Amino acid sequence: MKTLFWNENKLYLLDQRKLPHETSYVICADHRAVAAAIRNMVVRGAPAIGVAAAYGMALAAMQNRSSSIAGLLAVLQSAGNELTKTRPTAVNLRWAIEQMLAKAKQYSAESVAVITTQLISEAETIAAEDIKINRSIGAHGAALIDDGARILTLCNAGALATAGYGTALGVIFAAHAKGHKVSVFACETRPYLQGARLTTWELSQAGVPVTLIVDNAAGLLFQRKMIDMVIVGADRIVANGDVANKIGTYPLSVLAAEHGVPFYVAAPLSTFDLTLSSREEIPIEERSSREITHIAEVKITGDEISVYNPSFDLTPAEKISAIITEQGIIHRPDRGKIAELFAK
Amino acid sequence: MKTLFWNENKLYLLDQRKLPHETSYVICADHRAVAAAIRNMVVRGAPAIGVAAAYGMALAAMQNRSSSIAGLLAVLQSAGNELTKTRPTAVNLRWAIEQMLAKAKQYSAESVAVITTQLISEAETIAAEDIKINRSIGAHGAALIDDGARILTLCNAGALATAGYGTALGVIFAAHAKGHKVSVFACETRPYLQGARLTTWELSQAGVPVTLIVDNAAGLLFQRKMIDMVIVGADRIVANGDVANKIGTYPLSVLAAEHGVPFYVAAPLSTFDLTLSSREEIPIEERSSREITHIAEVKITGDEISVYNPSFDLTPAEKISAIITEQGIIHRPDRGKIAELFAK
Numbered sequence: 001m002k003t004l005f006w007n008e009n010k011l012y013l014l015d016q017r018k019l020p021h022e023t024s025y026v027i028c029a030d031h032r033a034v035a036a037a038i039r040n041m042v043v044r045g046a047p048a049i050g051v052a053a054a055y056g057m058a059l060a061a062m063q064n065r066s067s068s069i070a071g072l073l074a075v076l077q078s079a080g081n082e083l084t085k086t087r088p089t090a091v092n093l094r095w096a097i098e099q100m101l102a103k104a105k106q107y108s109a110e111s112v113a114v115i116t117t118q119l120i121s122e123a124e125t126i127a128a129e130d131i132k133i134n135r136s137i138g139a140h141g142a143a144l145i146d147d148g149a150r151i152l153t154l155c156n157a158g159a160l161a162t163a164g165y166g167t168a169l170g171v172i173f174a175a176h177a178k179g180h181k182v183s184v185f186a187c188e189t190r191p192y193l194q195g196a197r198l199t200t201w202e203l204s205q206a207g208v209p210v211t212l213i214v215d216n217a218a219g220l221l222f223q224r225k226m227i228d229m230v231i232v233g234a235d236r237i238v239a240n241g242d243v244a245n246k247i248g249t250y251p252l253s254v255l256a257a258e259h260g261v262p263f264y265v266a267a268p269l270s271t272f273d274l275t276l277s278s279r280e281e282i283p284i285e286e287r288s289s290r291e292i293t294h295i296a297e298v299k300i301t302g303d304e305i306s307v308y309n310p311s312f313d314l315t316p317a318e319k320i321s322a323i324i325t326e327q328g329i330i331h332r333p334d335r336g337k338i339a340e341l342f343a344k
Numbered sequence: 345m346k347t348l349f350w351n352e353n354k355l356y357l358l359d360q361r362k363l364p365h366e367t368s369y370v371i372c373a374d375h376r377a378v379a380a381a382i383r384n385m386v387v388r389g390a391p392a393i394g395v396a397a398a399y400g401m402a403l404a405a406m407q408n409r410s411s412s413i414a415g416l417l418a419v420l421q422s423a424g425n426e427l428t429k430t431r432p433t434a435v436n437l438r439w440a441i442e443q444m445l446a447k448a449k450q451y452s453a454e455s456v457a458v459i460t461t462q463l464i465s466e467a468e469t470i471a472a473e474d475i476k477i478n479r480s481i482g483a484h485g486a487a488l489i490d491d492g493a494r495i496l497t498l499c500n501a502g503a504l505a506t507a508g509y510g511t512a513l514g515v516i517f518a519a520h521a522k523g524h525k526v527s528v529f530a531c532e533t534r535p536y537l538q539g540a541r542l543t544t545w546e547l548s549q550a551g552v553p554v555t556l557i558v559d560n561a562a563g564l565l566f567q568r569k570m571i572d573m574v575i576v577g578a579d580r581i582v583a584n585g586d587v588a589n590k591i592g593t594y595p596l597s598v599l600a601a602e603h604g605v606p607f608y609v610a611a612p613l614s615t616f617d618l619t620l621s622s623r624e625e626i627p628i629e630e631r632s633s634r635e636i637t638h639i640a641e642v643k644i645t646g647d648e649i650s651v652y653n654p655s656f657d658l659t660p661a662e663k664i665s666a667i668i669t670e671q672g673i674i675h676r677p678d679r680g681k682i683a684e685l686f687a688k
Contacts (some may be wrong), residue, residue, distance in 0.1 A: 020646035082442040105649055140365065185652070188636065190558040193644055196636070201646050211650040214534040217560050217593030220628070247550055248560030250452040250567065251595050254602050280448040280558070284564070292532065292540070292558055296642035300537055302364035302545050 001205075001206040003048055003160050006124060009062060013043045030063050031079040033054040036259040038086040038093070041192065044085035044179050045161020047130050048218040050092030053083045054123040059118040067315060072112050076104050078117075088283045089244055089251040089312045090235040092275040095302035096126060099262045124326065130163035133268045134170040134328035135279075139157070141171030141231070141266055147180045149228045149304035150283035152218060154187040155246035156198035157233025157266065168231040169202060171324060173323055176208050183209040185227065189246060190215055191291040191309065192278070215248050234267035234323075241317030243335030247310055262321040269325055274342060287311050345548075346398070347392055349506050350468060355399040357387045361506060362598045364545040373617035374407050375400040375423040376405045382430040382437070385536065389505020390615055391474050394436030396426045398467040399579060405460040416456050418446050420463075433588050433656045434579040436616040440470055462674040477612045478514040480670035485515030485575070485610055488666065488673070491524045493572045496562060498531040498544035499590035501577025511610040512575040513546060515668060518615060520552050522552065527553040529571065533590060534559055535635040535653065542679035559592050566603040574600050578611035578667075585661030585677030586623035587611075593653055597663035613669055622660035631655050 001023060004013050011028040018024060027029030028034045034056030043052045060079035064072050080097040098153055103122045107115045133324045145151070151172060155161075165173065175182050184203055189195035189312070196212055203210040213221065221227050230252050236244040243249070243265050256263040276282060289307030293300060317334055323330045327344065330337050345367060348357050355372040361384070362368060370386045372378045378400030381387055387396045393593060398509040404423035408416050431437055447466045451459045468675050489495070502513030509517065519526050525568040526567040528547055533539035540556055557565065574596050587593070587609050600607040617621075620626060633651030637644060667674045671688065674681050 021643075055403070080630060123654050143656035188534070188644075189534070190560055196645050200649050204646065204649070209650070211652050212633075212636060212645065213536060213590065214559075215533055216590075216595070216646055216651065217654055217657075219594035219598070223658060246560075247558065247564060251560070251599055254563070254598055255595055258598050289556075292556060295639040296644060299365075300532075300558065301540050302548065305544050305548070308555050308557050308565075309480075309560065310561055310564050313561075314567060339428035340649050 003089040003163060004052055004127070006055060008189050011052065011059065012257040013037050013052060014040050014160070016044060016198060016266065018040055019197055021166045028056070028059065031060040031083060034059065035083050038083070043157065044194070046090035046092040046233065048160070048164040049087060049169065050270060050333065051127045051130055051163045052094040052170035053093050054100055054126045056083050057097060058120045058123040064116070067112060067275060069108055069112060069115065072115060073104060073108065076101060078147040087285060089285045092270045095270045099201060100127060103228045115215060119134060123245070127163040130268070132164040132166055134162050134167055136267065137167055137324055138174030138267050140329055141264070141324040142174035143177055144264060144324070145171065145175035145180060149175070149180065149182050150185065150226060151182060152185045152187070152221065152227045152230045152252065153199065154195060154232050154248050154252060155189045156194040158199060160198050161233060167233045167268065169199070171194055171231055171266050173206060176206065183211070185213055185219060185221060187215045187248065188212060189248065207230060218252055219255055221254050221304050222261065227261055229262045229264060231264045231266055233267050234271050235263070235270070236282055236314055237272045237279060237323065238276040238282060239274045239338060240278045241323065241338055242280045242334045243315045243320065243321060244279065244284070244312045245315065247313050250319035253315045256318050261325060262326060264322050265320055265321060266324040269327065272338070272342070277324055282314060285311045347507060348387060348396055348471070350399060355396065355403065357396060358382050358385050359505070360388060360542060361385055363541055364538060367399070372403065374607045375404040375427060379427050379430050382427070382588035388419065388477040388538070390434035390436040390498065390577065391505070391511065391612060393431060393434055393505040394614060395474055396506045396653050397437050397473045398440040398444055399439060400427050402464045402467040403415065403462045404442070408456070409465050411456060413445070413452055413456060413459065417448060417452065417460060420445060421603045422530060431629060433629045437616045439614045462544070471507040478506050478509035478511060481511055481610050481612065482509065482514035482518030484673055485608070485668040486518035486522055488575070488608060488668070489515065489524060489526060491518035493519070494529065494570060495526060496529045496531070496565065496571045496574045496596065497543065498539060498592050498596060499533045499548065500538040502543060502546040504542050505547055505577060511577045511612065513543070515553060515575055515610050519548060520550065529555050529557055529565060531559045531562060532556060533592065546629065562596055563599055564601050566605065571605055573606045573607045573608060575610055578594055578609050578615050579656055580622040581611060581616045581667065582622055582624055582626060583618045583682060584622045584679045585664060585682055587659045587664065588623065588626045588628070592659050594657040594659045597626055597659045601625070601663050608661060608666050608668060609664055610668040615672065616686070625659065626658060629655045641675065
């Protein structure tokens with residue numbers, strides 16, 4: 001089951017809103033359809049929305065009717081702005097769009113047709129690279145996982161959150177593939193229930209034992225010494241190592257520190273945003289109150305309830321035991337170590 | 345809207361499973377119906393299930409067909425055992441049944457009819473006392489709340505969790521009644537959504553501003569300095585001041601400590617269990633996986649998912665700024681201060 005693929009000049013996105021009950025694809029023929037799919041959570045997960053946005057840029061080039069290169073570049077800039085606005089926290093989206101714009105500019109001495117062809121090819125490359133990168137994150141991260149490890153995770157940082165294989169779950173898949181008997185506790189991840197709907201499904205399909213808990217139960221699991229480590233993904237990592245990730249990540253980092261349990265973040269280098277110095281600068285998306293007041297279209301609360309629905313929180317670097325990237329593991333991340341990694 | 349009341353020899357329980365969409369009562373004519381209502385969450389909240397169980401004992405006496413006092417006492421013992429088993433963590437249930445058994449024994453030199461009359465009267469007293477106790481908790485606790493305080497709470501420790509007025513919410517109502525402009529963030533409280541369904545409804549009706557959040561969002565609220573204090577109820581408080589309360593309480597206590605925010609527990613003396621020394625001895629109820637896999641009868645997860653659904657967690661005394669009781673406030677609770685309170 002592919003998270004997304006390109007076929008006959010259209011982008012196919014697995015409709016994650018319908019999982020695990022139904023597997024169907026939303027077919028995007030232009031960049032507006034891709035933007036809507038990202039906004040509406042057809043596709044989610046920082047790396048996956050980056051890849052989807054790259055294809056969205058390729059679609060914008062294909063739909064372009066301007067015969068001038070300047071016209072095409074303006075179309076691409078506008079499409080990029082539209083795609084960037086869909087989800088403000090995950091930086092991979094912006095990263096992918098910048099990659100695509102740079103590629104277009106690289107070929108700006110050529111023709112509109114050449115640029116368009118190059119952009120389709122670049123989107124394919126970004127998608128293929130994402131899977132390779134995740135396998136590399138998995139290989140590095142698996143070294144941190146002992147046989148028998150009981151791992152807590154939040155949200156879904158699996159194949160469904162990427163072009164394939166996954167970041168946090170990629171590490172778990174790599175340990176599992178080595179023959180380690182790992183087991184996972186999946187936090188259901190309110191409000192959108194990515195853990196309950198996606199992570200349990202993805203791990204079960206891979207044969208990794210998984211137990212679903214409500215997010216509230218994580219504390220008791222730490223108290224009862226049922227957790228050996230936490231592994232989560234990331235939506236943005238800034239210059240000092242602070243991490244924005246799904247709402248509920250920060251409390252897990254505080255609990256892990258309280259109980260002396262390692263807390264790992266698995267993410268590609270495209271999730272790093274070195275233009276921001278620390279977590280306070282990261283924009284936090286707020287989503288519709290309906291994600292909380294209604295579950296599976298059933299209304300839970302009374303009328304006219306005031307709701308606050310931030311989608312991400314901020315984990316300070318000092319609560320993170322290590323960040324696992326495709327270039328290796330940054331233990332006890334800080335500004336210096338991150339700068340060093342990017343200087344390579 | 346009364347949580348429960350006695351009318352024409354039957355116990356009326358507000359069906360909290362249907363709130364806030366529908367207000368209807370389940371009518372219990374015998375102790376088995378009361379036991380089922382407690383087990384199935386028609387009535388919930390430690391003090392409320394204690395009061396319901398007391399009425400259940402009165403119903404058992406009324407249904408008794410034995411003409412001997414020994415026969416009646418055996419019937420009561422058996423009914424008490426059945427009621428106690430319905431929810432193992434909240435100790436008020438056991439406390440109320442013990443009160444009722446002691447009352448029966450007190451009149452064991454009299455007749456079956458006298459004992460039965462006394463038990464009905466005792467249940468009425470326990471219910472009326474519970475409201476008085478809550479008002480007293482409120483009066484003591486209100487002194488801790490400054491004008492403008494932004495209060496975080498979990499689950500529902502309001503009028504719906506008691507015979508009336510509430511414990512944690514009673515403190516908030518008392519501050520509100522004093523004219524303090526308090527506002528509340530209500531954690532939705534997965535899996536059973538008491539916060540989303542009951543606390544938002546109860547506070548809105550009382551004119552207290554309330555904002556609903558997912559449990560996962562509490563961490564960000566602390567990070568953004570949006571919380572001045574946490575107030576929760578309790579299901580059992582043991583001799584050293586450790587507290588069992590709704591799953592998700594312990595993580596809030598850790599976050600509060602991390603951010604230097606006071607963490608208060610409001611509970612009557614009937615919630616204390618001095619027979620247990622510390623939190624490790626408290627039995628933790630596990631409930632059906634269906635509470636997690638289905639929401640409002642809609643299935644969320646795939647088939648055959650493994651689920652762990654503990655209903656309570658354990659907050660160590662050292663994370664508690666104060667316990668608010670009807671006898672006053674125990675600051676920085678410990679074994680000595682609690683022993684002293686009960687020695688009075």
